[in-house]
Amino acid sequence: MSATSWLKVTRPDDGETVGYLEPLTADYSHVQPRNLLGHPVGRATDFLTAEERLADRGIGELAEGWQLRDAEPALRGGVAIVEVSPDGILVADAQLVKALVAGPRVNVPWPDLEGRLSLDL
Numbered sequence: 001m002s003a004t005s006w007l008k009v010t011r012p013d014d015g016e017t018v019g020y021l022e023p024l025t026a027d028y029s030h031v032q033p034r035n036l037l038g039h040p041v042g043r044a045t046d047f048l049t050a051e052e053r054l055a056d057r058g059i060g061e062l063a064e065g066w067q068l069r070d071a072e073p074a075l076r077g078g079v080a081i082v083e084v085s086p087d088g089i090l091v092a093d094a095q096l097v098k099a100l101v102a103g104p105r106v107n108v109p110w111p112d113l114e115g116r117l118s119l120d121l
Contacts, residue, residue, distance in 0.1 A: 003038065003111050007031075009054045019054035020111075021047065036062060036084050038111020065094055065120035068106065075106060078120050086110055089117065 006020035007028070021031040024044055033041040033050035041053060068079050068091060079091040080098070088107040096103035108116050 009051055011055055016059065018058055021050050037089060037117060038113055066117050067120045069116045069118065084110065
């Protein structure tokens, strides 16, 4: 199924979007939780468990260091996520972002189903 069928999950206290539920069955009884980038979060499960998993996880991982699998040389040292929207995932050199310096930016299509972005572990 395409991302257009994904259900947005928001935190009840502030309405912040924390991820999406990809329906694996027509009645949403079995879903794949996905983070804001579209990456799977654990195994597929029932609706309520998946929703709780995303709410508990939150959006903090967006502030972590990331690697762009097919990065141009200027971005091979790690990237920071600058913006996430249906228009794409905008990333830039992590060190330049931290220093508040403008630099080259790359737009990764959203959702990142190809896994171009990965946490820099």
